[in-house]
Amino acid sequence: MSRWLQNNLPRIVMAPSLVAVAVFVYGFIFWTAYISGTKSKLLPRYDFEGLSQYVTLWSMPRWYVALENLFVFSALFIVVCMALGLLLAIMLDQKIRVEGALRTIYLYPMALSFVVTGTAWKWILNPGLGIEKMVRDLGFETFDFNWLVDPDMAIYTIVIAGVWQSSGFVMAMFLAGLRSIDQEIIKAAYMDGVSLPRIYLGIIIPSMRPVFFSTFVVLGHLAIKSFDLIVVLTGGGPGYATDMPATFMYAMAFQRGRIGLSAASATIMLMTVMAVIVPYLYSELRTKRND
Amino acid sequence: MKILKNLVIAVALTAIALPSTVKAEPKVEVLHWWTSGGESKAVKSLMDEFKANGGTWTDMPVAGGGGDAAMTALKARVLSGNPPTAVQLKGPSIQEWAEEGALGDLNDVAIAEKWDEVLPPQIADVMKYKGRYVATPVNVHRVDWLWANPKVLAKAGVSMPTTWDEFNTAADKLKAMGITPLAHGGQSWQDATVFETVVLGLGGNDFYKKALMDLDMKALNSPTMVKVFDQMRRMRGYVDENFSGRDWNLATAMVMKGEAAFQIMGDWAKGEFLAAGKKPGADFLCAPSPGSKGYLFNIDSFAMFNVKGVDNLAGQKLLAKLIVGEGFQKTFNLIKGSVPARLGVPMGEFEYCAHKSAYDMEKTSQIGGLLPSYAHGMALRGAQAGAITDVVTKHFNSDMSSVAAAKALAEAVKLSM
Numbered sequence: 001m002s003r004w005l006q007n008n009l010p011r012i013v014m015a016p017s018l019v020a021v022a023v024f025v026y027g028f029i030f031w032t033a034y035i036s037g038t039k040s041k042l043l044p045r046y047d048f049e050g051l052s053q054y055v056t057l058w059s060m061p062r063w064y065v066a067l068e069n070l071f072v073f074s075a076l077f078i079v080v081c082m083a084l085g086l087l088l089a090i091m092l093d094q095k096i097r098v099e100g101a102l103r104t105i106y107l108y109p110m111a112l113s114f115v116v117t118g119t120a121w122k123w124i125l126n127p128g129l130g131i132e133k134m135v136r137d138l139g140f141e142t143f144d145f146n147w148l149v150d151p152d153m154a155i156y157t158i159v160i161a162g163v164w165q166s167s168g169f170v171m172a173m174f175l176a177g178l179r180s181i182d183q184e185i186i187k188a189a190y191m192d193g194v195s196l197p198r199i200y201l202g203i204i205i206p207s208m209r210p211v212f213f214s215t216f217v218v219l220g221h222l223a224i225k226s227f228d229l230i231v232v233l234t235g236g237g238p239g240y241a242t243d244m245p246a247t248f249m250y251a252m253a254f255q256r257g258r259i260g261l262s263a264a265s266a267t268i269m270l271m272t273v274m275a276v277i278v279p280y281l282y283s284e285l286r287t288k289r290n291d
Numbered sequence: 292m293k294i295l296k297n298l299v300i301a302v303a304l305t306a307i308a309l310p311s312t313v314k315a316e317p318k319v320e321v322l323h324w325w326t327s328g329g330e331s332k333a334v335k336s337l338m339d340e341f342k343a344n345g346g347t348w349t350d351m352p353v354a355g356g357g358g359d360a361a362m363t364a365l366k367a368r369v370l371s372g373n374p375p376t377a378v379q380l381k382g383p384s385i386q387e388w389a390e391e392g393a394l395g396d397l398n399d400v401a402i403a404e405k406w407d408e409v410l411p412p413q414i415a416d417v418m419k420y421k422g423r424y425v426a427t428p429v430n431v432h433r434v435d436w437l438w439a440n441p442k443v444l445a446k447a448g449v450s451m452p453t454t455w456d457e458f459n460t461a462a463d464k465l466k467a468m469g470i471t472p473l474a475h476g477g478q479s480w481q482d483a484t485v486f487e488t489v490v491l492g493l494g495g496n497d498f499y500k501k502a503l504m505d506l507d508m509k510a511l512n513s514p515t516m517v518k519v520f521d522q523m524r525r526m527r528g529y530v531d532e533n534f535s536g537r538d539w540n541l542a543t544a545m546v547m548k549g550e551a552a553f554q555i556m557g558d559w560a561k562g563e564f565l566a567a568g569k570k571p572g573a574d575f576l577c578a579p580s581p582g583s584k585g586y587l588f589n590i591d592s593f594a595m596f597n598v599k600g601v602d603n604l605a606g607q608k609l610l611a612k613l614i615v616g617e618g619f620q621k622t623f624n625l626i627k628g629s630v631p632a633r634l635g636v637p638m639g640e641f642e643y644c645a646h647k648s649a650y651d652m653e654k655t656s657q658i659g660g661l662l663p664s665y666a667h668g669m670a671l672r673g674a675q676a677g678a679i680t681d682v683v684t685k686h687f688n689s690d691m692s693s694v695a696a697a698k699a700l701a702e703a704v705k706l707s708m
Contacts (some may be wrong), residue, residue, distance in 0.1 A: 041387075041674070042366075042387050042388070042391060043366065043369070043370065043391050056706060059706055060703075060706060061685075061699070061703075062681055122536070126533060127532055127533055128531075128532060128533035129533075146532070148535065149477075149532070149533070149534075149535040149536075151688050151689050234535075234536065235478065235536050236479070238477065238535050238688035238689075239479075239681075239684040239685040239686075239687065239688035239689060240479075240681060240684065240685060241688065241689075251677070254359050254362065254363055255359060255673060255677065256673035256674050256676075256677040257384075257387060257672070257673045257674065258673075258674050
């Protein structure tokens with residue numbers, strides 16, 4: 001009896017969390033997908049009715065704006081964060097004296113909530129209060145930086161605020177990855193007379209593939225999840241120019257009493273995320289097993 | 292001896308029988324989002340009156356989001372089968388909830404207190420579902436007000452405009468002098484507020500009814516609507532550069548400080564002026580928005596939900612009776628800055644703008660000009676109102692043409708049905 005208990009104790013301890021995840025995450029994902037096939041408005045209704053909510057969804061101009069913003073924001077956010085984080089990590093890796101202090105400074109923005117980041121950047125980017133006013137006061141009368149109130153450029157202000165917040169975190173992850181590389185390979189490369197940039201490009205970065213993968217997953221989830229940043233920074237943008245699927249879904253469900261439509265948009269968001277993450281996950285884990 | 296014994300038995304029997312004849316203790320649990328300073332003072336006046344009449348009040352304030360958080364809490368309570376007794380709901384949400392079968396019935400209180408006689412019929416309709424009362428109106432806010440700074444107007448040599456053409460002339464003069472003509476906050480509900488006053492002013496009461504209440508496709512995509520969007524395009528030129536995302540009270544402050552001349556906002560702006568110590572007539576002017584021959588109302592109300600229990604039902608009836616009663620209507624509206632929904636309340640203690648509002652309300656009610664505001668959730672359900680606001684705010688914040696906007700308006704409304 002105690003033998004069985006000893007063998008299965010890990011499973012028994014994990015079981016409650018597993019059940020909770022199965023019900024509250026996956027169970028409710030299926031519930032949402034089911035609701036997206038009904039005519040639910042203010043309260044959920046359970047008579048399955050077909051794909052009319054999806055037809056409505058794909059005929060709304062606001063949904064196309066939201067999707068486009070999602071792709072633009074996610075792509076820029078992930079790429080710029082990774083590039084900036086990698087650059088900072090490589091710089092910090094050069095055995096400089098104040099590395100500890102610099103690392104802390106770059107990592108601090110991550111400690112702020114997106115709401116604080118959004119509010120602070122809203123004031124900085126406001127044409128009448130922030131950067132534009134400051135530069136104009138310095139004497140450059142025709143300086144323009146009104147991206148925040150320009151419907152075409154407002155989405156890039158969200159990228160700026162998001163990158164500022166998260167690149168410190170990416171730097172920390174890459175720094176840990178860099179430090180975990182076997183120093184013998186690098187010493188051998190030095191002895192062969194390989195230049196430092198070549199060492200980085202040819203040896204170190206490729207061997208950090210697992211770090212790239214986990215950073216991509218974390219940044220991707222931050223990008224999809226970004227709701228509070230948008231609400232605080234632009235409130236959905238001039239008009240609805242910076243609307244994203246998350247804010248669209250919230251508005252439809254809670255402000256307009258169209259739960260069925262909002263469930264449809266949530267399901268599409270899930271499918272978009274799965275389409276990107278699942279192949280990446282599969283390829284990374286498969287390579288690992290082959291190693 | 293025998294008499295004493297009989298007396299004791301009689302008293303004992305009466306004591307046992309007594310609990311069943313005790314009156315039900317009125318009890319309410321009230322869900323609302325009046326959590327700011329002036330608002331919570333106003334709710335407290337209702338709470339005190341209810342308690343003075345022997346009732347128990349359990350307060351359930353849920354702050355934030357203009358009611359979003361409160362509505363989410365309400366959905367949770369209703370779905371779990373334990374709704375609050377009274378909820379601060381307004382406009383078509385009342386009918387939406389009544390359709391889901393969640394509301395109770397107040398018709399016997401209405402008949403006893405003669406509500407049909409003391410409430411204007413347009414307001415009474417909002418409180419009814421299938422002809423029976425399910426909610427009680429607390430106040431009437433007017434949305435189509437034009438607020439102005441008289442000193443700025445005097446400096447520019449303009450007077451309060453009564454048509455949109457006069458407004459445009461005055462605004463051009465002000466802009467040439469370097470004063471922002473219109474103080475505006477670029478949040479979608481504020482864009483919608485300006486839009487509906489333009490619809491009312493340019494199109495008239497009947498056009499407003501056809502377009503923003505009946506959602507007639509021919510009215511939504513009509514030459515008059517194109518003219519409305521043309522005026523909105525002009526208004527875009529009259530707001531200052533930093534209007535995006537500005538809160539409404541900061542725009543009111545611009546008028547107070549003389550940085551801007553006009554603001555188009557509901558009468559809660561009056562509360563801001565009064566709280567800053569400004570006097571109507573001397574420091575600020577109030578007038579119906581240009582061209583308005585109607586009255587766009589925004590009514591706060593309490594809807595009574597389907598609860599069980601003698602105490603809860605007694606509480607609902609008492610609350611409903613008190614809310615429409617003269618005493619509460621006067622006290623609450625003095626604090627909140629709106630006017631009573633009940634007709635005939637003595638207005639001696641109200642100031643000039645409130646007098647004008649109450650007078651106009653009665654007059655327009657008789658000519659069919661007392662209309663629900665679409666921008667403040669009185670005329671349409673959330674889905675349709677939101678669809679219209681999306682198009683209005685997109686047009687205001689881009690260089691969309693008026694013809695395209697009118698077309699998009701009709702399409703968006705059709706899609707949201």
